[in-house]
Amino acid sequence: MIELVFLSGFVRLVQALALAAPTILVSLFITGVIRRLFGPEVTRRVFGGAGWRSLVQSWAIGMLLPGCSLGVIPISRELRRAGLTGGAVLAFALSQPLFDPLSVLYGLTLSKPLVVFAFAGCSLVLVMAVGSIWDWLYPDSAAPEVAPPPVQAGWPRLVSILLVVLREAAGPSAAYIAIGLLGTATLGALLPHGALQRAMNGGDPWAPWTMTWVAIPAYATPTLAMSQLGSMFQHANSAGAALQLLTLGAGLNLGLVAWIFAAFGWRKGVAWFGLLVVAGLGMAYALDRPLHPTDVDPADHTHAFDIYCSPFHAGEPHLGLLAQQRIREILTPLNVVPLVVLGGLVLGGAVLRWTDPRERCEAWLESRERSRTASRYDFPLPAPVVGLVVLGGIVSLSVVGCYAYYPAKGEVFDEIRAVRADAIVAANQGDSRLTDHYIAVWDKWTRRLEVGVFLREWRLTPYQHMKARILREKLELLRHEVEDGDREAAKTMVRQVLVAQDRLRLAFE
Amino acid sequence: MRNYLAVAGFILLAVVLAASAGCRRAGASHDDHLEHHVPPHKPPDLRAAIDQIDERTHALEHAQSQPAAEVAPQLRELLDIVRWLPELAGDSDLAEADWNQVEQASRQMLAPVRRAWLAAGRGQQWNFASLHDTIERGLPPLRRIAATLPERSTADNLHHHHAHQHD
Numbered sequence: 001m002i003e004l005v006f007l008s009g010f011v012r013l014v015q016a017l018a019l020a021a022p023t024i025l026v027s028l029f030i031t032g033v034i035r036r037l038f039g040p041e042v043t044r045r046v047f048g049g050a051g052w053r054s055l056v057q058s059w060a061i062g063m064l065l066p067g068c069s070l071g072v073i074p075i076s077r078e079l080r081r082a083g084l085t086g087g088a089v090l091a092f093a094l095s096q097p098l099f100d101p102l103s104v105l106y107g108l109t110l111s112k113p114l115v116v117f118a119f120a121g122c123s124l125v126l127v128m129a130v131g132s133i134w135d136w137l138y139p140d141s142a143a144p145e146v147a148p149p150p151v152q153a154g155w156p157r158l159v160s161i162l163l164v165v166l167r168e169a170a171g172p173s174a175a176y177i178a179i180g181l182l183g184t185a186t187l188g189a190l191l192p193h194g195a196l197q198r199a200m201n202g203g204d205p206w207a208p209w210t211m212t213w214v215a216i217p218a219y220a221t222p223t224l225a226m227s228q229l230g231s232m233f234q235h236a237n238s239a240g241a242a243l244q245l246l247t248l249g250a251g252l253n254l255g256l257v258a259w260i261f262a263a264f265g266w267r268k269g270v271a272w273f274g275l276l277v278v279a280g281l282g283m284a285y286a287l288d289r290p291l292h293p294t295d296v297d298p299a300d301h302t303h304a305f306d307i308y309c310s311p312f313h314a315g316e317p318h319l320g321l322l323a324q325q326r327i328r329e330i331l332t333p334l335n336v337v338p339l340v341v342l343g344g345l346v347l348g349g350a351v352l353r354w355t356d357p358r359e360r361c362e363a364w365l366e367s368r369e370r371s372r373t374a375s376r377y378d379f380p381l382p383a384p385v386v387g388l389v390v391l392g393g394i395v396s397l398s399v400v401g402c403y404a405y406y407p408a409k410g411e412v413f414d415e416i417r418a419v420r421a422d423a424i425v426a427a428n429q430g431d432s433r434l435t436d437h438y439i440a441v442w443d444k445w446t447r448r449l450e451v452g453v454f455l456r457e458w459r460l461t462p463y464q465h466m467k468a469r470i471l472r473e474k475l476e477l478l479r480h481e482v483e484d485g486d487r488e489a490a491k492t493m494v495r496q497v498l499v500a501q502d503r504l505r506l507a508f509e
Numbered sequence: 510m511r512n513y514l515a516v517a518g519f520i521l522l523a524v525v526l527a528a529s530a531g532c533r534r535a536g537a538s539h540d541d542h543l544e545h546h547v548p549p550h551k552p553p554d555l556r557a558a559i560d561q562i563d564e565r566t567h568a569l570e571h572a573q574s575q576p577a578a579e580v581a582p583q584l585r586e587l588l589d590i591v592r593w594l595p596e597l598a599g600d601s602d603l604a605e606a607d608w609n610q611v612e613q614a615s616r617q618m619l620a621p622v623r624r625a626w627l628a629a630g631r632g633q634q635w636n637f638a639s640l641h642d643t644i645e646r647g648l649p650p651l652r653r654i655a656a657t658l659p660e661r662s663t664a665d666n667l668h669h670h671h672a673h674q675h676d
Contacts, residue, residue: 461605462612466596
């Protein structure tokens, strides 16, 4: 039992860390840019200063920047240092992890893409309502710190950004990120396998309530949350729970909540948390019925939240080997690179903090002559200009990155061909775990196919969307037949899946 | 210090609440099956769907004298079958142009059936004539399209109720 609990928690911890590493890296870099290039004054101007305008601007910037609820911690700490009001900082902290260009595009594959925009609107209302009330209750919540002196343009300025990144990577932000990761690991350790499969059924009045308390410790990237929303709407699960999943699952984690309590004090923290839960639940129950999909045949379960429960069945033998296998599946080369870079930054940051606790490196950089004459072709740009270009570049890169994440249809069909072989072999052998894994990958490629075609051709016909939807439904049924252990039914389903796959290919040719 | 104690207390509370929410659900559903429910009135293919729409529309003609509330479930099932037409047509070798026609016919038929179902559900008089006219106009082109499809192999028809046990 102890082995099951420990290994379940460990696998979920590694999984969450692998998902979070790229966005944490981007966020650390953004933190360095805000500190060293923007400075407090420009930061306050970019984020709208004070009042309702700052709430809307913080929400809008948060929506544009790629990130997640763990990565937003160092940025939020920096915004607070810059003197933004508590409401604006919290608006940014809640909204930045909700959407990014990748996840919004993923939302196009939902049965009703309009839902994504409805949810984005709901998050704005939530952020505005909670932020305004909170700012009204606590008008003195801004706590600006003394701005660091500017640094000479050129390599000293770049090094100063790197030093911010290193110190944050091994500083308090790292501790809060670790709390967030432990929250999701604890959830995986405590919740039995599949414990949430029926907790979010459409029409279940408890679904939004249950989701609230699961979503807070759970960690989800915007794209993961969007794929879970897709699964919820495909199964006609509770729309209110789906909204809570997005606002609290993608928007919050225990690390972020821990930072809010530590930074603003327990009274203000409790007030904010209470407002968020009450307003969020109110909105979820109000929208549960109007947003419920009426054109979908309801299933009485969903696999979308299996990722928050134990990955192993109770009593399963060879747990150590299974855990190793799971971790190998998670640590693909694409996932390992950001993890190694992040590990290097944490190590480098720890060494820097240990060898230079008084920030003498920064003081030396700040003391360098700033008024040196520029050469003809090397003129110094004002730091805020460079900062804005960098932030604009990050947003542009994330848009360009969409084309890499959602490749052309030829590449997608090559990928599907490879995963199809693995999935069919696993299904024919009755290996439920492997079938589950490969079908999830196959399902994702069908969604990436739809978005990739839309990005390149600016249209996706209802016929193509229907073919992709039918294949996904058949994949889901195949998964169930293999889980049931019904070999004959599984074989019939395999035939149907292959036919549906051929039809999908023909529809996109 | 008090802030950090509050943080620790909150974390403990959130984890306990989350775990208890999940475990409560797990306990409630431990002994029964998870179902991917396919309604019993869902036809296996496009041809069967067209036949059922025809039959059910004729049956409704005789049900006009019945109390509206009793007819509402029949109208709901007819609404479902009309709604499933694009999906059933999509699960075949129909070309895009033919599928588009099926989808358009489904949309045209949905409106009067939905109006009739909503009225009957409220116990009000429902309009059979409008429903009948739209369906009578929509079915012949659908039959022509369905006739181009091969007969469905019975070996590939799975039972309609997928249920599976989870630990």
